[in-house]
Amino acid sequence: MNTLNNRLICGTWQFSKPEKYGYDEEQIFEVIQEVMKHGVNYFDTSDNYGNGRSELFLKRAQVTNKKEVKIISKVGLTKNGRNGSADHILNSIEKSLERLGRDYLDVYLLHWPDYQVGIEHSWETLLHLKEAKLVKEIGLSNVSHEEIERCHKIGFVDVVQNIYNPFSRGMEMDILPYCRLRKITVMGYGALAHGYLRPNTEGSKRTIPNDWRKNLPLYKNENLDFQNATQKISAICDEYGSPFYQAIIDWITREEGVDYAIAGWRTKEQVNEFFQYKNVREKDLLLNRISEIVEGLPEGCKITNLTF
Numbered sequence: 001m002n003t004l005n006n007r008l009i010c011g012t013w014q015f016s017k018p019e020k021y022g023y024d025e026e027q028i029f030e031v032i033q034e035v036m037k038h039g040v041n042y043f044d045t046s047d048n049y050g051n052g053r054s055e056l057f058l059k060r061a062q063v064t065n066k067k068e069v070k071i072i073s074k075v076g077l078t079k080n081g082r083n084g085s086a087d088h089i090l091n092s093i094e095k096s097l098e099r100l101g102r103d104y105l106d107v108y109l110l111h112w113p114d115y116q117v118g119i120e121h122s123w124e125t126l127l128h129l130k131e132a133k134l135v136k137e138i139g140l141s142n143v144s145h146e147e148i149e150r151c152h153k154i155g156f157v158d159v160v161q162n163i164y165n166p167f168s169r170g171m172e173m174d175i176l177p178y179c180r181l182r183k184i185t186v187m188g189y190g191a192l193a194h195g196y197l198r199p200n201t202e203g204s205k206r207t208i209p210n211d212w213r214k215n216l217p218l219y220k221n222e223n224l225d226f227q228n229a230t231q232k233i234s235a236i237c238d239e240y241g242s243p244f245y246q247a248i249i250d251w252i253t254r255e256e257g258v259d260y261a262i263a264g265w266r267t268k269e270q271v272n273e274f275f276q277y278k279n280v281r282e283k284d285l286l287l288n289r290i291s292e293i294v295e296g297l298p299e300g301c302k303i304t305n306l307t308f
């Protein structure tokens with residue numbers, strides 16, 4: 001089995017509204033079972049994904065009771081906006097545990113900072129949950145270096161989860177060096193730029209998705225820089241005999257300080273296409289060539305998150 005799969009996390013946002021996007025619950029269960037066959041036992045969810053539906057699907061798929069399975073859930077984002085208050089967090093953890101059929105979470109993250117109550121207030125509540133052994137590890141998502149530092153001064157930040165892929169490299173500036181120094185686990189979500197990074201066989205032009213992604217800069221604008229970069233990466237993968245998705249995940253997890261990459265799938269066929277694995281002899285050369293392409297993209301990739 002490819003050991004790289006141990007650094008992959010299955011995202012579950014796509015499980016939140018299957019009927020809206022043309023697939024059903026049975027397909028969700030197939031995806032979950034299929035990724036586990038490929039050695040992925042780590043699942044990322046949130047109480048905000050379908051108002052808890054993705055958490056319920058994990059329980060119905062009968063994976064949350066397996067010892068080898070780890071569950072990440074998040075709190076602080078509601079249909080009415082951000083809510084990082086203590087009352088909301090304490091109420092939400094109980095509901096998430098009930099939906100998942102568990103008495104603890106492996107990782108619990110503040111989904112987005114709530115600037116009304118202050119991130120320190122939310123962090124102190126998460127520390128309380130860890131002390132109460134309702135969660136093993138706690139962390140932050142969609143945060144700046146400065147916000148991580150403020151929380152870390154109050155109590156250890158176990159995990160940081162921000163967007164990271166070849167087109168969104170904002171963490172490289174200051175977050176990754178800070179987390180490496182303090183041994184904070186880093187998870188990069190949006191590994192495939194929310195579906196934008198696909199091999200050339202699927203066409204160079206990216207169809208605008210009929211969901212929240214339609215507002216992302218990559219899809220909203222005709223950005224030839226990123227279209228051309230995707231085509232070049234695909235061609236290089238063909239040249240070196242590497243499956244496209246394997247090369248992208250290899251590139252992400254090669255970055256010092258990035259411990260996990262998060263990707264999501266809607267069908268069993270997508271899973272099997274993704275997990276094609278080959279032993280690429282000149283992998284380092286391949287990844288260096290990809291880095292050369294990425295370095296040629298607009299400077300904004302290193303400062304802001306162009307896919308979000």
